[in-house]
Amino acid sequence: MDADSTVEVDFTPTQRTLHLRSGRLLISTGHDDAQRPFSVKTAQGSVLALGTRFVVQVQPERTDVQLFEGALKLSPLHTTPQRLSAGERTRFTAMRIDDSTRVGREPSWAVGALEADDMRLGHFIAELSRYRPGLLRCTSEVADLRISGVYPLADSDAVLDALTQSLPVSINRRSRYWVTVSAR
Template sequence: MNRDIARAAAQWLTLLESGAATERDHAALQHWRDSHPQHEQTWQRAQTLRQRFSDVPQALAMASLDRPQPARRAVLKCALGLAALVPAAWLVGRQLPIDTWRADLHTATGERKRLPLADGASLQLNTATAVDVDLAQRRIRLVDGELALNVPGAAAMTVSTRYGELRVGQADVCVRQLASGCLVSVLTGAVQVRDLSGQTATLHGGQQARLNAGGLGGWRAFDVLQPGWRDGVLTAQNQALGDFLRELERYRPGVLRWDSSLETLRVTGSFRLDDTDRILQLLASTLGLEVQARTRYWVTLRKSQA
């Protein structure tokens, strides 16, 4: 079974279950199903699998998929061959939400992309990020997630968010969209910020501020090496383990849990994001922890009993 076809079927299923599908979406789905016999076969199998797990709690369904019973093994293999597909609304919804899927460019959980733009500019997308790009208007819309934009020339580009706009020219900036606002971090140069009311302010290199529905908050200094994700690195300097793990789980599909007693342990180091399982093992060995994995999608950290 082609993974791209299976992934597409999961995305379509998630869209329908979200209740946000339009008539145009239904027509596009029907066109996709009609365009190739394997598309229709995969779609029917996806719905069959979804019905089989409709009464199972979503997290437990994921666990059962990692350890299929013999009677179910043939069904799973015959259907989509992807344990991550069912329930689609859980895992695909986490990795590729509806708005993300519809965007021009997106990354799944744990994925990062670097894209060259016109005039020497470059765009990087962090984990679980979606953007719409209009190069003719030199405009980028951050739908969700986090981006880094470097514009070396004087011809500025605009980054629009749910909470306002940024004018970026001869500057290097990171923008992370959160539920309550955007975190704007200027590495070099100067960035003009316009909030939803039309008020403007300028942030300079080494400054960071939060942009929300109420406007731009006061800036603070930050470590320009902090956005290490651009180089595939997650860095901690005497950081609380709880804060570090909350950042790490952005890059891991599934569930990551830890005992509350681990929150205040301290972490220092640089960790490669390409292998988050390896990061957990390193934390366990240096901090005296145990990594308990029910499945590859459900991992818990606890203090070692040894």
């Protein structure tokens, strides 16, 4: 489960269901599917696992799905279900399923890293702030700087310190819980 994710668990002797209210999950299911089906439900519909490894991310108006192994059955609330095969990704609303595209590798957050590929510093700081307590922000004067790399989420203070080595920024700490990235 990624940061800022909310899930309700509903496991019974006949089924295993997660109700994903916010955020995203990386799921690996076993082969108990015939005895106790495993599904993830969102506001837009459900994703039924068929012995698989996949990510489900809920957005305000849609559900995003990435499938790495196995197969899934996607069932939006108001349209025909569709099968998703290994190596595909798609998104769906309650009314439709988008065409699938090829999926890349598993998300970096699943292994405790934040990956940036020519990302705006403002977006990077917003993502990093999801993994630490308190207020983390950057000023508008540095928000458009670009950053690339893979950063460990376990030590966000070390990540912030590393930014001063590669970008013209300084880290202003009023406390551990109030940090601002600004121009040097």
